[in-house]
Amino acid sequence: MENVILKKEGNIGVLTISRPCALNALDFKTLVELDKVLDELEGDESLYVLIITGDGEKSFVAGADISQMKDMNPIQARNFSILGNKVFKKIENLRIPTIAAVNGYALGGGCELALACDIRIACEGAKFGQPEVGLGITPGFGGTQRLTRIVGLAKAKELIFTGEIIDANEALRIGLVNKIVKKEELMEAALKLARKIASNAPIAVMLAKSSINKGYQMDIDTAVMYETEVFSQCFSTEDQKDAMIAFLEKRKVEKFKN
Numbered sequence: 001m002e003n004v005i006l007k008k009e010g011n012i013g014v015l016t017i018s019r020p021c022a023l024n025a026l027d028f029k030t031l032v033e034l035d036k037v038l039d040e041l042e043g044d045e046s047l048y049v050l051i052i053t054g055d056g057e058k059s060f061v062a063g064a065d066i067s068q069m070k071d072m073n074p075i076q077a078r079n080f081s082i083l084g085n086k087v088f089k090k091i092e093n094l095r096i097p098t099i100a101a102v103n104g105y106a107l108g109g110g111c112e113l114a115l116a117c118d119i120r121i122a123c124e125g126a127k128f129g130q131p132e133v134g135l136g137i138t139p140g141f142g143g144t145q146r147l148t149r150i151v152g153l154a155k156a157k158e159l160i161f162t163g164e165i166i167d168a169n170e171a172l173r174i175g176l177v178n179k180i181v182k183k184e185e186l187m188e189a190a191l192k193l194a195r196k197i198a199s200n201a202p203i204a205v206m207l208a209k210s211s212i213n214k215g216y217q218m219d220i221d222t223a224v225m226y227e228t229e230v231f232s233q234c235f236s237t238e239d240q241k242d243a244m245i246a247f248l249e250k251r252k253v254e255k256f257k258n
């Protein structure tokens with residue numbers, strides 16, 4: 001892997017997109033590397049949470065690679081979009097929760113990458129936007145869909161039609177990010193949140209993610225039935241028994257097993 005770096009800190013994975021020559025812009029090669037590393041992560045049972053960030057001080061991901069897209073014909077553009085959407089879907093549906101630690105520009109495909117994560121933490125100087133229409137294209141890695149679902153129809157339309165770049169405070173105000181922290185505290189804040197998630201019963205967390213993601217695409221009656229299924233599955237885990245016994249004995253579970 002050249003443009004994607006994976007490090008592990010206990011049960012937490014930290015995936016860094018690293019293409020300093022282009023502010024970490026996503027080209028074909030980086031997307032293929034991401035695709036591969038996500039398959040490894042999906043099978044790694046030692047990981048409970050994944051953090052995704054960008055290399056350097058300035059940028060999370062400054063979009064899809066414009067120099068690569070410049071000469072694409074519609075078929076190549078289609079394949080590029082399909083690959084990006086496949087990768088971002090893998091992030092969205094990864095069994096474990098994902099946190100985008102947005103350390104700078106999250107524009108176009110970079111904003112779409114952050115949107116594919118479960119939770120977004122931004123540093124104070126981070127910038128967000130979908131500037132594609134200024135380049136004669138639409139968002140193509142899920143932005144028209146995920147931004148709409150996260151910030152609502154009217155705000156998503158405004159951001160996508162104007163291509164306006166917003167700062168972290170505005171992103172927080174509209175619900176695009178969960179939290180803003182000082183730049184130097186970003187990774188620690190992301191790790192702190194990851195550790196808090198990882199301290200809970202991992203199967204319960206995974207099933208909760210699945211219930212939220214799948215249920216969000218269903219009608220409410222089917223969705224609550226799905227919730228009932230995942231809820232009842234928890235009762236086949238040791239963690240459920242251990243945690244409830246511990247509560248009744250007025251102590252905490254030392255470490256979840258599953």
Ligand code: HXC
Pocket residue numbers: 021022023025062063064065066067080081084105107108109110131132135138139140141
């Ligand atoms: C290719 C990029 C790039 C990108 C930056 N670079 N963004 N290269 N693709 N998306 C390169 C620049 O060309 C430059 O290379 C180097 O990174 C540093 O960037 P500068 O522009 O010199 O930095 P700065 O002046 O600080 O401006 C930062 C910036 C600007 C505001 C983020 O780079 C910018 O506007 N970038 C493009 C953002 C964007 O429009 N993203 C959406 C792309 S479309 P050199 O060689 O000159 O040093 C998209 C579609 C997704 O994402 C869907 C696809 C299917």
